[in-house]
Amino acid sequence: MNPRLPPGWIEAAWPGNPRVRGLFTARQGGCSGGPYGAGEGGGGMNLGSHVGDDPRAVAANRESLAQRLGGAVPAWLEQVHGCELADLDLDLDPGGPASPRRADASLLTRRGVAASVLVADCLPVLLAAPGGRGVAAAHAGWRGLAAGVLERSAAALAARCRCEPPQLQAWLGPAIGPAHFEVGDEVREAFVAHHGAAQRAFMRGERPGKWMADLFELARMRLREAGLAPESMFGGGVCTVANPSLYYSFRRDRVTGRQAGLVWLV
Template identity: 50%
Template sequence: MADVVWADWPAPPRVRAGQTLRTGGCSGAPYDGLNLAAHVGDDPDAVVRNRQILRSTLQLPAEPEWLCQVHGTGVAELPGGRPAPQADAAWTSRPGVVCAVLTADCLPVLFAAADGSVVAAAHAGWRGLAAGVLETTLAALPLPARRVHAWLGAAISQAHFEVGPEVRRAFVEDDAIAADCFVRGRGDRWFADLYGLACLRLRRMGVQSISGGGACTYRDAQRYYSHRRDGRCGRMASLIWIAGD
């Protein structure tokens, strides 16, 4: 069985969106549970079974369009071809096409047009976030950002996301207001607020409807994978699609 946190946001009912938890599934240690990533060293057969469990439990209209994520800003329009697109975001206007991103501390951001005509998913670790993956995703959509809802899935919280000065510099040099999203740690270290940084960029682009955020993948080991906490681990999937008529 696949356990999911469904998006609580004002998107229309025909838009289905949520993030899987690590619970359920058949992967063994250290991927215990519903690992959906094929690139982390898990038994390939277990990953295939987990993806089958996901599709069956959620009654997905199709296999998710898995991406080859590279912590960049590439955006793929789906349905794509094979092999999997090298991109960290994807969008579609076709009902029944499932956009998906995999995370285990990085921030997943799901998007939906207010009228349900377009959906998208983005993988925003600090590198992709600083480079502009949310901006490139919004720019790819065939509608203005003010008509888009955004939902933030679970990511590592500020209290556990210690980074070096180069990370803070990458954001503050782009926007001085981003300094408010960092708390000083020991020496030259800082604690970064991925949720705050994402919201800052979304609002700057014109997104007015932002939901979700607040969960911590690092703190909640029962529900979430965390690469920062565990090193070798599985990945959760954040999924969004337009249901057929």
């Protein structure tokens, strides 16, 4: 990890793909306070403008983030836990990203913009095509995963960049871990009905009708179904709930900020 990054931030490395950059932010390194702070009354890097934080703090945090992206401007989305994909090659005005698009994933093949998603327990997944031909970012909570947001994102990126899915690379950022992600029978059934092998991503919980779900494994399974090679998947395993000083978690705190996953071309 880049030692200049604040604690908890993760720089995504792309083997053999030097034109791609990726970054997962954390709760430290900004100026938000209260429940949006860094855990000690201030310094929070909340990037969500819809969670009740001071708009001036959010604007300052976003500006500070932009300075770390080498000129790339984050393209924020209005996320709804679905599988709609925003095409940032088509949906940009000359001055940069316009108002947030209603989608849970985005792709681009141009420089100067960062495909971006906001999370606070859901899984941010970054995708890259070979040769720096294009990138995508997806917001993958259980609803988005079950609806096919990763398959749709991978297929669209491969088609746009004229490559095969096994040539794509993926990075999984911090999310709620299997020790803390308790779900009901309906969530398990949504995945197992699609593919029986998904049952291995669920362990019986302590309460009747409850299961502990492994969001990272579910995402890897969906990426494999989309055609990605296991050796081209990186990251995962960092739990937002278990690291309160590093990451925002809606499941843990309810009133909280949002961190981001971003990917861009240089």
